[in-house]
Every structure is written in C-alpha cells, then in structure tokens.
C-alpha cells in the first residue's frame with residue numbers, strides 16, 4: 001500500500017517535472033524566435049550571426065517536434081500557450097508578443113522538416129511593412145507564396161489591437177465569439193450545398209476561438225447560452241450546444257485538440273435539420289406522424305451531409321448520427337445495442353439541456369434552468385452516462401450563469417459564477433425587484449454568512465423579460 005502511494009507520488013512528480021520542462025522549452029522557442037526576428041532587421045540573410053540564431057531556434061523546435069505532428073503556439077488575450085500549457089511571459093517575450101498582437105496573429109504552428117533558412121526567410125517576410133497591415137489569413141497566403149510551407153499562422157481572433165501596443169487584458173468579447181459562430185454556421189450550411197471546403201475552414205477558426213474563449217473565461221461564454229433572444233433558432237441552438245459541449249470538455253480536462261473536435265461536432269450536430277421546413281422545426285404544437293418522420297431523419301441526413309464535406313472530423317459524423325440515440329424513443333433505430341461515443345453523449349446532454357431551456361422562450365413553456373436540470377436528472381443514465389451528467393450539473397450549476405434570481409432580501413441577483421455549493425452561486429446585485437434601487441455593481445457570494453445565518457438566499461428565479469432587465473449587457 002505504502003509502496004503504491006509512493007509510486008503514484010513519484011509518477012505525479014515526474015509528470016510535474018515533465019510539464020515544467022515542456023514549458024521551459026516552449027518559452028525558449030519563443031525567446032529564440034524573438035531573437036531571429038530582431039536579428040533579421042540588423043543582418044543580411046546569410047550572416048553567420050543570423051544563421052546561428054536560426055539554427056539554435058530550429059534545434060529547439062525539433063526537440064519539441066519529437067513525438068508530435070506539429071508544434072503549435074496560441075496567443076490568447078496577451079497570454080502564450082503551448083498546447084494547453086500556459087507559458088509565462090517575462091520581459092524577454094514582451095516584444096514578440098506585441099509584434100504578434102499588432103499583426104493580429106493568434107497562433108503559430110511549426111511543422112516537421114522545417115529548415116533554418118525557412119525560419120530566416122519567415123522572419124524577413126514578417127519584418128516587411130506590408131505584412132503589418134495584412135490580416136493573417138492573407139498572411140498565411142503571403143508566406144506560402146514566399147515558399148514558407150512549414151510554418152502556419154492563425155488569425156488572432158482573441159487579440160485586440162490595443163492603442164499604444166502594450167499588451168493588456170485583450171480578450172475577444174464572448175458575445176463576438178457567439179455572433180461569429182452563428183455567422184460561420186450559416187456560411188457552412190450554404191457551403192455544404194455549394195460543395196465548397198471554405199465553410200469548414202471558417203468553422204475551424206471560430207471553434208478554435210470558442211475553445212480559447214472558454215479556456216480563458218468559461219463563465220462569460222456560458223452566460224450567453226442562457227440568453228435566448230435570437231430569432232435564428234436552429235443556429236443559436238447549435239452554437240449554444242457547442243458552447244456547453246466545449247465547456248464540459250474543458251471542465252473534464254480534455255486536451256485542446258479533442259475539445260476543438262467536440263466543438264465542431266456539437267456545432268454541426270443538427271445540420272441534417274436544414275432540409276426540414278421551418279414551420280415544422282418551430283411548430284409549437286404536436287407534430288403529425290408525417291412531420292415527426294421527417295424530423296427523425298435529421299441524424300442520418302446530417303451524417304450523410306457531413307460525409308460529403310472535406311475537413312469534417314469523423315467524430316462530427318458520429319455525433320450527428322448518434323445524438324438522439326438514447327432511451328426508448330431514441331432514433332434512428334440501429335440493430336443491436338452498442339455504447340455511444342462519449343462525444344455523442346456530451347453533445348446529447350448539451351443538446352437536451354439547451355432545447356429544454358430554450359422551450360421557455362420559443363414555446364412559452366415554463367422551463368427555468370433548474371427545471372431543465374431536474375428533467376435531465378430524471379433521465380439519468382439515458383441521455384448520457386451518469387458521471388457525465390454529474391459533471392455537467394456541477395459545471396452549469398442548478399442556477400446557471402445568467403439566471404436572474406429573486407433573493408430573500410428583496411434584491412435581484414444575476415448569477416455570475418458557480419461556487420462549490422450549487423444552491424449558492426456568486427451573484428451581481430442588481431436593483432431591488434420593485435425598481436427602487438439601482439445596480440450596486442457588487443458581486444457577492446450567497447455562501448456568505450452573518451451571525452451564523454446566510455446573508456442572502458434564493459427565493460426564486462425571475463424571467464428577465466418580465467423584469468425588463470437586459471441581461472446581455474452584463475456579459476458583453
């Protein structure tokens with residue numbers, strides 16, 4: 001027993017040191033890249049000093065490339081990430097971070113078979129004035145045209161260009177990510193019909209941005225899923241499902257590439273619905289048998305549609321096909337029983353939760369998030385594995401972010417964060433329910449006590465439309 005314990009301790013230590021080493025190497029790559037970028041402005045391309053700097057950089061990149069298909073860095077809100085690891089930025093990296101932010105670069109990828117001359121050439125291209133103004137989609141084309149094929153750049157979806165160039169808290173607003181994703185989804189639907197691969201590229205971009213945003217500040221994006229004021233129902237539903245799925249993926253500590261695939265799968269899960277007439281999709285009453293049959297085709301149609309689009313991850317087809325395959329009423333029917341892929345289960349869970357909470361707005365059903373959680377709990381083990389459901393509930397809470405609460409003090413609270421106690425989130429205190437007091441700007445935890453009693457408790461939830469409170473501005 002004692003042996004086992006010390007064994008696992010050694011393991012943990014090892015992985016800790018391995019991680020630290022990886023972070024050090026990643027920081028070194030950026031330091032050396034910074035040196036090459038600087039040197040290229042002083043020395044001609046063949047100068048030994050420049051060559052030596054490029055060689056050093058190359059060997060560090062190659063070190064990281066062992067066992068990897070590529071070495072990818074992401075720049076999010078002034079922070080640097082190597083894969084999912086945060087790389088601390090010291091003084092020596094400030095300049096390169098500013099340069100990247102100014103060029104709106106959100107990521108850089110090094111591929112195998114990179115050569116030091118290519119690195120130098122890349123640095124030369126980067127140092128040209130014209131590149132400064134190009135957005136990085138163009139920049140990718142630009143560097144490819146220059147023969148640089150082992151380095152790729154990502155657009156800086158999350159990096160705001162700040163006046164003065166200093167790197168500040170520069171995040172892309174959650175609401176912008178939300179809207180971008182809706183637009184991308186519309187585009188991809190059109191592209192699917194026009195048989196173009198371009199739509200998928202856009203989807204990958206926005207999902208990357210969504211993943212970064214969720215990793216950065218999950219609460220802000222999740223707050224938006226609770227706000228259902230969009231007329232484009234299927235799109236909004238898909239985007240919300242993606243946000244919830246990606247959030248659960250990060251909550252479960254999946255690796256970033258996995259989370260991205262999960263996000264794409266969730267975003268596309270209902271794509272088979274695009275052929276169903278809107279009157280059926282939005283029909284408030286019961287569907288006729290014929291209409292129901294049509295709706296039930298969407299998992300198959302979706303998987304088929306996706307199989308025709310280049311660049312779609314296989315798991316997106318699987319999730320589209322499997323996302324309604326649960327319980328007795330599950331469809332489409334398959335021969336024999338088999339376990340659905342965990343991604344399908346996650347998408348299913350997010351999908352069900354989203355649809356139930358949305359019904360409040362679209363069908364005027366009295367469905368507050370806490371009731372939605374209750375319905376999911378009743379279906380425990382059917383929609384998805386109990387352990388996934390538990391994680392989902394812990395993440396969204398009984399009173400999800402964005403819920404308006406009536407407190408026993410007469411105050412109105414807007415849920416901003418979850419705490420360990422699912423019944424006692426942190427809330428922003430708004431005006432009194434009778435409107436007699438204005439927003440205080442105070443965020444308080446309902447866990448706070450005074451004299452052995454809770455200071456505030458939840459007395460109920462409030463429909464934001466009835467209270468006439470514009471929630472979206474608090475997450476904008």
Ligand SMILES: [Fe+2]
Pocket residue numbers: 269270298323324
């Ligand atoms: Fe569906």
Ligand SMILES: [Fe+2]
Pocket residue numbers: 237241269270351
């Ligand atoms: Fe759905």
